Amino acid sequence: MQTIIASTRTKDMALTALFAVIVVTAPIWGKLIGAGYPDLLQKFAIFGLFAIGYNILFGLTGYLSFGHAAFLGIGSYTTVWSFKLLTMNAIPAVFFSVLLAGIFAAAIGFLSLRRSGIYFSILTLAFAQMAYNLAYSVLTPITNGETGLRVLRDDPRVIDAALGIQSEGSPLGDFFGLTLTGYNGFYFCALMLILGFYVSLKIFRSPFGMKLVAIKANQTRMEYTGFNPRPYLLSAFVISGMYAGLAGSLMALVDPLAGAERMQWTASGEVVLMTILGGVGTLFGPILGAAIIKYFENIFSAFNEQVLHRIFEFLPDWLADIMVLLTNPFVGEGWHLTLGALFMVVIIFVPGGVIEGFRRLARWSTRFDAEAAERRKAEAEEKAKARAARQAADEGGAK
Amino acid sequence: MEALLLQVLNGLDKGGAYALIALGLTLVFGTLGVVNFAHGAIFMLGAFVTVSVQNVLTISMRVKDESITFFDAYKETPYLEVWWGDVGRAIIDYAVPISILVAIPVMLLIGLAMERGLVRHFYKREHADQILVTFGLAIVLQEIVKANFGANPIPVPAPELVAGSADVGAMFGLHGVVYPWWRLLYLLFSALIIGAVFAFLHFTTFGMVVRAGMHDRETVGLLGINIERRFTIVFGIAAVVAGLAGVMYTPILPPDYHMGMDFLVLSFVVVVVGGMGSLPGAVAAGFLLGILQSFASMNEVKTILPGIDQIIIYLVAVVILLVRPRGLMGKD
Amino acid sequence: MTDQQQRKVVLSISGVNKTFGGLQALTDINLKIEEGMTHAIIGPNGAGKSTLLNTCIGRITPDSGHIQFEGKDLVAGFTPHAINQLGISRVFQTPEIFPELSILYNVMIPAFARRDGSFKFNPFRSLRKEKEIEDEAMSLLEDFGMADERHHHAGSLARGNKRRLELAMCLIQHPKLLLLDEPTAGMARHDTNRTIELLKKIKLRGMTKVIIEHDMHVVFSLADRISVLAQGAIIAEGAPNEIKGHPKVREAYLGSAVL
Numbered sequence: 001m002q003t004i005i006a007s008t009r010t011k012d013m014a015l016t017a018l019f020a021v022i023v024v025t026a027p028i029w030g031k032l033i034g035a036g037y038p039d040l041l042q043k044f045a046i047f048g049l050f051a052i053g054y055n056i057l058f059g060l061t062g063y064l065s066f067g068h069a070a071f072l073g074i075g076s077y078t079t080v081w082s083f084k085l086l087t088m089n090a091i092p093a094v095f096f097s098v099l100l101a102g103i104f105a106a107a108i109g110f111l112s113l114r115r116s117g118i119y120f121s122i123l124t125l126a127f128a129q130m131a132y133n134l135a136y137s138v139l140t141p142i143t144n145g146e147t148g149l150r151v152l153r154d155d156p157r158v159i160d161a162a163l164g165i166q167s168e169g170s171p172l173g174d175f176f177g178l179t180l181t182g183y184n185g186f187y188f189c190a191l192m193l194i195l196g197f198y199v200s201l202k203i204f205r206s207p208f209g210m211k212l213v214a215i216k217a218n219q220t221r222m223e224y225t226g227f228n229p230r231p232y233l234l235s236a237f238v239i240s241g242m243y244a245g246l247a248g249s250l251m252a253l254v255d256p257l258a259g260a261e262r263m264q265w266t267a268s269g270e271v272v273l274m275t276i277l278g279g280v281g282t283l284f285g286p287i288l289g290a291a292i293i294k295y296f297e298n299i300f301s302a303f304n305e306q307v308l309h310r311i312f313e314f315l316p317d318w319l320a321d322i323m324v325l326l327t328n329p330f331v332g333e334g335w336h337l338t339l340g341a342l343f344m345v346v347i348i349f350v351p352g353g354v355i356e357g358f359r360r361l362a363r364w365s366t367r368f369d370a371e372a373a374e375r376r377k378a379e380a381e382e383k384a385k386a387r388a389a390r391q392a393a394d395e396g397g398a399k
Numbered sequence: 400m401e402a403l404l405l406q407v408l409n410g411l412d413k414g415g416a417y418a419l420i421a422l423g424l425t426l427v428f429g430t431l432g433v434v435n436f437a438h439g440a441i442f443m444l445g446a447f448v449t450v451s452v453q454n455v456l457t458i459s460m461r462v463k464d465e466s467i468t469f470f471d472a473y474k475e476t477p478y479l480e481v482w483w484g485d486v487g488r489a490i491i492d493y494a495v496p497i498s499i500l501v502a503i504p505v506m507l508l509i510g511l512a513m514e515r516g517l518v519r520h521f522y523k524r525e526h527a528d529q530i531l532v533t534f535g536l537a538i539v540l541q542e543i544v545k546a547n548f549g550a551n552p553i554p555v556p557a558p559e560l561v562a563g564s565a566d567v568g569a570m571f572g573l574h575g576v577v578y579p580w581w582r583l584l585y586l587l588f589s590a591l592i593i594g595a596v597f598a599f600l601h602f603t604t605f606g607m608v609v610r611a612g613m614h615d616r617e618t619v620g621l622l623g624i625n626i627e628r629r630f631t632i633v634f635g636i637a638a639v640v641a642g643l644a645g646v647m648y649t650p651i652l653p654p655d656y657h658m659g660m661d662f663l664v665l666s667f668v669v670v671v672v673g674g675m676g677s678l679p680g681a682v683a684a685g686f687l688l689g690i691l692q693s694f695a696s697m698n699e700v701k702t703i704l705p706g707i708d709q710i711i712i713y714l715v716a717v718v719i720l721l722v723r724p725r726g727l728m729g730k731d
Numbered sequence: 732m733t734d735q736q737q738r739k740v741v742l743s744i745s746g747v748n749k750t751f752g753g754l755q756a757l758t759d760i761n762l763k764i765e766e767g768m769t770h771a772i773i774g775p776n777g778a779g780k781s782t783l784l785n786t787c788i789g790r791i792t793p794d795s796g797h798i799q800f801e802g803k804d805l806v807a808g809f810t811p812h813a814i815n816q817l818g819i820s821r822v823f824q825t826p827e828i829f830p831e832l833s834i835l836y837n838v839m840i841p842a843f844a845r846r847d848g849s850f851k852f853n854p855f856r857s858l859r860k861e862k863e864i865e866d867e868a869m870s871l872l873e874d875f876g877m878a879d880e881r882h883h884h885a886g887s888l889a890r891g892n893k894r895r896l897e898l899a900m901c902l903i904q905h906p907k908l909l910l911l912d913e914p915t916a917g918m919a920r921h922d923t924n925r926t927i928e929l930l931k932k933i934k935l936r937g938m939t940k941v942i943i944e945h946d947m948h949v950v951f952s953l954a955d956r957i958s959v960l961a962q963g964a965i966i967a968e969g970a971p972n973e974i975k976g977h978p979k980v981r982e983a984y985l986g987s988a989v990l
């Protein structure tokens with residue numbers, strides 16, 4: 001699997017443009033697959049960003065962090081605090097969230113990256129659990145504990161107050177007059193996603209990205225080649241932490257609320273699932289994985305027995321009953337069961353995820369095509385030979 | 400003094416659970432080289448064996464409630480009670496000890512199935528893959544349990560005989576240190592299991608091969624010993640140990656489907672603190688962290704260091720990993 | 732002789748001792764590697780050849796003695812990347828390459844280390860702009876006869892080719908000192924000969940090399956000077972002709988028919 005390639009400028013631009021078109025038209029094609037509402041589309045974009053960033057660490061360097069949810073949480077809290085203290089405008093909120101997540105990532109990464117492999121995973125896990133437990137207990141003045149941190153009408157908001165901006169009703173995130181809910185919220189997230197994708201593309205096409213992959217491939221060789229792997233790893237860790245902070249910030253932008261459950265280690269597990277499911281170390285895989293998980297979470301968890309009965313209507317009654325019985329545990333409340341099972345299947349059979357699956361299909365079909373072409377060619381040759389032989393015989397006969 | 404003794408006791412029974420789970424994790428890591436994120440789920444399955452046993456024992460029929468005379472009232476009475484009266488009631492009362500007997504073969508089978516069906520194919524894959532696939536398995540297992548037993552904790556009482564509290568303080572000439580009998584039993588039980596595992600590893604030929612395998616797998620393989628089959632059994636034993644830890648823990652903490660994940664993270668920390676692959680390290684670290692945690696939750700400590708009870712274990716883990724990467728008793 | 736005395740000493744090892752748990756691995760090693768020379772270290776198994784090489788690159792700290800590279804003390808605590816940045820490259824006994832990357836990238840990465848130092852943060856620089864380094868890597872791959880396979884995964888190469896790739900990765904760094912740990916071990920005869928030809932070519936460029944080798948054919952085709960190591964001590968040193976007839980060397984290799 002070659003992740004890093006030197007591509008042409010036109011190709012990269014075309015790729016980014018294509019991606020932008022797909023993202024911006026999501027409300028249209030989303031309708032076709034039953035995902036055409038802003039809440040879900042926002043989730044696609046937000047978790048897509050989270051996964052793109054995570055992929056820069058895990059996909060390129062192979063360092064498996066179980067602590068990235070902490071940065072997601074930090075991003076959310078910072079955004080809500082920016083809303084409370086400064087302004088409802090999104091720009092400072094996003095800026096401070098990414099910055100703070102980056103600072104925390106630098107500190108946690110600096111310590112965790114002193115170890116590798118399973119020890120690194122455990123260290124990140126320990127830091128994230130500390131952050132989570134503290135958010136629930138001593139840090140309640142900052143995080144508002146179990147209730148979660150929310151924006152109130154009578155918060156100071158010094159910048160808004162100075163500019164004389166007042167919000168009617170409950171305050172909502174805003175982008176120079178645009179209220180960031182519904183489709184506005186989605187388009188803001190989409191903009192960030194396209195930006196995030198572009199940055200990730202640049203990294204994938206840079207010597208820096210190449211060195212990250214080289215660290216994954218053979219760290220010993222990297223060291224004896226004259227590179228110090230530590231700052232490379234730390235850079236990747238901080239970049240991915242900043243992506244997580246951005247994703248957390250967007251979560252709070254479209255819905256001004258931050259809770260500690262976002263920081264639990266199982267939330268870190270979710271981004272791992274997304275990255276792996278889509279295709280770890282690939283450009284599009286993580287976004288695809290995020291979209292697939294969020295899409296099916298949404299669709300499947302809404303299913304119940306009646307819906308299943310309707311789906312299997314076309315079957316004979318007895319068969320429909322059996323199908324409903326078989327599928328029922330996997331939908332609705334059981335959606336996580338589907339997710340866990342799907343994840344296992346991917347790790348066991350297609351460790352490269354959906355993208356790898358596509359590649360295999362493509363290879364299989366081209367081989368199939370090649371075989372067919374070969375056969376046709378052979379047949380044609382045989383016919384030609386037969387014709388030639390016939391002709392020779394005819395000529396012979398004519399003589 | 401009383402408070403200290405109480406905290407030590409508190410720490411010991413929690414530490415017992417940590418030690419038992421960590422013991423299995425270490426055994427599996429040391430022999431098979433597999434990082435098993437489904438180990439917490441095995442602990443949880445053990446607890447739900449108890450719930451199942453209790454459910455089976457209390458399968459009930461509707462009988463007429465004689466105490467109500469105004470109208471015909473019915474109540475649910477377990478068959479066992481209907482058939483055997485007091486004896487039946489006693490059997491139900493002893494659901495947890497009975498579960499231990501049931502759990503041994505059940506957990507062994509689950510362990511063997513897991514090793515044969517899944518874990519075996521991951522010996523040669525990266526640690527990251529092992530973590531991920533067992534993490535997936537853990538999700539699947541806990542969701543299956545959730546689908547069958549619901550999301551709420553299910554209380555499982557200890558037998559009446561040991562449901563009360565013991566005046567532990569009296570033994571040391573102190574006053575006012577009372578402690579639930581069951582927790583003392585748990586401590587004793589975990590010591591027993593740990594002792595049994597160590598005895599097994601040290602005094603049987605099987606155990607010696609396994610220990611040699613932990614030390615140097617290739618050489619033992621070269622001796623022509625079928626190490627693979629033994630490793631399968633080791634995995635089974637680890638599953639039984641974790642399962643029994645789960646069975647015995649039910650009266651202390653009503654089991655729910657995600658208790659495994661909660662304990663998993665802590666147990667991994669315990670394993671790392673003890674030193675990956677060191678059995679005595681895992682046990683020592685289990686008790687040590689249990690006690691540290693209960694001391695950290697004392698009010699006197701909390702006023703000086705607010706929030707310390709929430710993070711002490713992780714903090715210790717981070718410090719140990721950074722200062723002594725091999726853990727307390729890890730081998731080089 | 733006067734000519735040799737004027738040569739600059741690249742690596743000088745003086746009075747180095749090392750014990751491992753009571754076992755004397757290296758005893759009072761004194762060695763001077765001169766610029767432009769190919770210096771072979773030979774000796775029977777367990778003589779301490781690898782220990783000596785690892786001491787040179789800071790992997791093992793000697794108990795006593797000094798190692799100087801271009802007059803600078805190589806003290807303990809030098810990380811592998813710092814040593815490489817001083818100008819020492821190393822070919823390992825088992826090939827250390829980047830299996831998941833293409834052959835071309837395998838060769839380009841060490842060139843980045845030479846140009847950018849041990850760390851450079853340039854996530855927005857495009858690989859397209861690295862034409863110079865790519866061209867250099869390509870011309871080297873042509874010398875090695877691997878140019879046509881440049882887009883193949885390095886991991887898909889045969890073992891002998893992996894080792895030659897590793898050699899190319901070291902050469903693109905233009906090291907002041909190249910350490911080769913049994914560069915032909917496990918190679919078929921014709922692969923060995925190809926490697927010898929390659930190394931001879933490098934020799935013409937005047938690169939200083941230390942070779943640890945079992946294969947006497949390789950040693951005598953390449954070496955300018957030979958040191959013989961036995962039981963952790965240097966028992967003989969000299970030009971290939973002197974070593975061939977040396978009685979102590981015969982003794983150390985007693986029973987082996989290579990000499």
